[in-house]
Amino acid sequence: MPTMSNSQPFPSGPLARYLLQIADDQLIMGHRNSEWTGLGPILEEDIAFSSVAQDQVGHALAFYEYLQAECGADHPDQTAFNRPENQMLCNGLVEQPIGDYAFSLVRHWCYDHAVRLRYESLSGIPNQTLQSIAVKLRGEVKYHTFHADTWMKSLLEGSEESRLRMLAAIKEVWPLALGMFESWVGEEDWLVELAGNGQGWYPGEAALRLQWQEQALRSLQTWGVDVEKLGLEKMEPVLGGRQGYHTVHLAPLLEEMTAVFRLDPQAEW
Amino acid sequence: MVTPTESADLKESNLKGNIPDGLTPDLLRYWEVLDQVPDPEIPAISVVDLGIVTRLTVGDGGVVQVVLTPTFAGCPALKWMEKTVREALLEAGAPEVEVQTTFENPWTSDRISEVGREKIRNFGLAPPPRRRPGCVGPDLEALAHAACPRCGSENTSMKSPFGPTLCRSLHYCFDCLEAFEQFKPL
Numbered sequence: 339m340p341t342m343s344n345s346q347p348f349p350s351g352p353l354a355r356y357l358l359q360i361a362d363d364q365l366i367m368g369h370r371n372s373e374w375t376g377l378g379p380i381l382e383e384d385i386a387f388s389s390v391a392q393d394q395v396g397h398a399l400a401f402y403e404y405l406q407a408e409c410g411a412d413h414p415d416q417t418a419f420n421r422p423e424n425q426m427l428c429n430g431l432v433e434q435p436i437g438d439y440a441f442s443l444v445r446h447w448c449y450d451h452a453v454r455l456r457y458e459s460l461s462g463i464p465n466q467t468l469q470s471i472a473v474k475l476r477g478e479v480k481y482h483t484f485h486a487d488t489w490m491k492s493l494l495e496g497s498e499e500s501r502l503r504m505l506a507a508i509k510e511v512w513p514l515a516l517g518m519f520e521s522w523v524g525e526e527d528w529l530v531e532l533a534g535n536g537q538g539w540y541p542g543e544a545a546l547r548l549q550w551q552e553q554a555l556r557s558l559q560t561w562g563v564d565v566e567k568l569g570l571e572k573m574e575p576v577l578g579g580r581q582g583y584h585t586v587h588l589a590p591l592l593e594e595m596t597a598v599f600r601l602d603p604q605a606e607w
Numbered sequence: 608m609v610t611p612t613e614s615a616d617l618k619e620s621n622l623k624g625n626i627p628d629g630l631t632p633d634l635l636r637y638w639e640v641l642d643q644v645p646d647p648e649i650p651a652i653s654v655v656d657l658g659i660v661t662r663l664t665v666g667d668g669g670v671v672q673v674v675l676t677p678t679f680a681g682c683p684a685l686k687w688m689e690k691t692v693r694e695a696l697l698e699a700g701a702p703e704v705e706v707q708t709t710f711e712n713p714w715t716s717d718r719i720s721e722v723g724r725e726k727i728r729n730f731g732l733a734p735p736p737r738r739r740p741g742c743v744g745p746d747l748e749a750l751a752h753a754a755c756p757r758c759g760s761e762n763t764s765m766k767s768p769f770g771p772t773l774c775r776s777l778h779y780c781f782d783c784l785e786a787f788e789q790f791k792p793l
Binding site: 382385386388389390392393394395396397399400466467470471473474475476477478480481484485 | 677679680681682683709710711712713714715744745747766767768769770771773777791793
C-alpha cells in the first residue's frame with residue numbers, strides 16, 4: 339500500500355522539472371532494457387543491454403539524488419517508485435515494450451543520441467555539481483552510442499532480411515522518438531529567463547529536436563537508408579508524456595517495477 | 608612476451624600509488640588502511656589505487672571524513688565500498704567515520720595509479736589506455752587495438768564494449784588466440 343510522502347511530488351522550478359524528466363526517461367528506459375537480461379539474441383548483446391540498463395538506472399539515481407539534495411525532492415526511492423502514473427514525466431518512446439531486437443536496437447540508438455545531446459548541453463550549465471554529473475554521465479553514454487551505431491550500421495548494411503527488419507523498426511520508432519522533444523510546461527518562460535541571464539546552455543526542445551534529427555538522418559543516409567522513401571521527415575511526434583499523459587504501456591510497467599517496493603515503502607535497502 | 612610482475616616485486620618497485628605526499632602521520636595511517644580495502648569486483652586493486660577516494664580529512668573530535676566518487680554511476684558495488692571503507696577505518700581506531708559519495712571530482716580511468724594499473728594487469732585484465740590529449744570522454748578508438756594483458760600484442764579486436772561488469776569490455780587476441788577483458792577507459 340503506497341504511503342503519502344511529506345515532500346512535494348514535483349520539486350518546484352523549471353530546472354528541477356527538466357532534470358526530473360531526464361531522470362524519469364532514464365529510469366523507465368533502464369527498466370525496459372533490463373528486460374533483455376537473459377533473452378538477448380547472443381550473449382554479448384544480452385550483456386550489452388543489461389549493462390546499458392544498469393547505467394541508465396544509475397543515471398536516474400544521480401539526478402534523483404541531486405533533486406533531493408538541492409531541490410527539496412523526496413528520497414530517490416520515493417521519487418522513483420512512489421509516484422502515480424500521471425506524475426511521471428517520461429516520454430512515450432521509453433515506455434514501449436521491448437518488441438523484437440530490431441525495435442529495441444533502433445530505440446536504443448535514437449534514445450541514447452538524444453541523451454548525449456542533453457548531457458552535452460547540460461555540461462555547459464553554470465552549476466558546478468550538475469556540470470560534474472553531466473560530464474561524468476556523458477562519458478558513459480559514449481559507450482551506448484558507440485554500441486548502437488555499430489549494430490545499426492552492421493544490420494542496415496547486412497543481409498536483405500536484417501535491412502528490411504531495421505527499416506520497419508525505424509518507421510515504427512520514429513514518431514515516438516520525435517516525442518522525446520515534447521515542449522513542457524514552463525519551458526518557454528524558462529528559455530526567456532535563461533536568455534536574460536546570458537545562459538545559452540539549454541537550447542529548448544525544438545532546437546534539440548532539430549539537432550537530433552539532422553544528425554540521425556545523416557547517419558541513416560550514410561548507411562544507405564532512403565529517408566524520403568520512409569517518409570521520416572513528414573512524421574508527427576507522439577506527445578503527452580511530459581504532461582503526464584502516457585501510452586498504455588506505462589501503467590503495467592509501473593505496476594511490475596514497484597511491486598516489491600510497495601510491499602514495504604519505508605524499507606531501508 | 609611481457610612477464611607479469613609478481614606482487615612482491617610491485618611493493619619494491621618505484622611505481623607510484625595514489626596516497627598523497629606530505630601527509631601528517633594520522634592521515635597517512637588512514638590512507639594506508641584504505642589502501643588495504645579491496646575493490647569488490649577486482650579484489651587485486653585497492654579503492655585507493657582505483658582512484659575513487661577523492662578526499663580524506665580528520666575533523667573535530669577525530670571524525671574521519673571520506674569522500675568517494677563512483678567509477679560508473681550505476682556501479683552496484685558502491686554501497687558495499689562505502690560500508691567496507693567505514694568498517695576498515697573504525698577498526699583502525701577512528702572514533703567516528705563519515706563516508707560521502709559525490710561526483711565532485713568525477714572519476715576517470717586516468718585516476719588509477721601506476722601500481723593499480725600493474726595490479727590490474729596481473730589480475731589478467733588489460734589496464735585502461737591513458738586518455739590522449741584533446742579526447743573528450745573515453746577514448747574508444749584506442750579500444751579497437753587494446754594490448755593483450757597476456758602477450759602484450761596489439762593485434763587484437765574488440766568484441767563488445769560491454770563485459771561482465773560495467774567497467775570491463777570484451778576483446779580477442781589474434782596472437783594468443785584467446786579472449787581477454789579490458790578495464791574500460793572512461
